[in-house]
Amino acid sequence: MNKSDFEILAVRDLLLHNQATGKSEKIEITLGKPYWVEDGISAACPLVIDGLVGRVPDIVGIDFMQALQLALSLVENILQSVQDEKSVHWPDGEPYSDGSEAT
Numbered sequence: 001m002n003k004s005d006f007e008i009l010a011v012r013d014l015l016l017h018n019q020a021t022g023k024s025e026k027i028e029i030t031l032g033k034p035y036w037v038e039d040g041i042s043a044a045c046p047l048v049i050d051g052l053v054g055r056v057p058d059i060v061g062i063d064f065m066q067a068l069q070l071a072l073s074l075v076e077n078i079l080q081s082v083q084d085e086k087s088v089h090w091p092d093g094e095p096y097s098d099g100s101e102a103t
Helices: 064-082
Strands: 008-018 023-032 035-038 042-050 054-061 087-089
Touching: 023 064, 042 064, 054 064
Parallel strands: none
Antiparallel strands: 008 023, 008 087, 023 042, 035 042, 042 054
């Protein structure tokens, strides 16, 4: 399955910068519209993180809201895990922040 297999809900473009080489690569996060796996019992959310892990198995929750929350949480966990070796930036070069930090 690829991005053409689901309805796209949201896309975010980021850059993954390798300080050792000085090179940056594009990361494109595509979140699909949730759908019912079993009507009223479980829902799933398609997710692709091109430039890192590609298409992941659809993220399952008890409803659309939980499937979305879990998919977004997985994205943030993956982005945090790569920042040990590289840095994630917005397309304009600013360091990435998902907006969840208290100011």
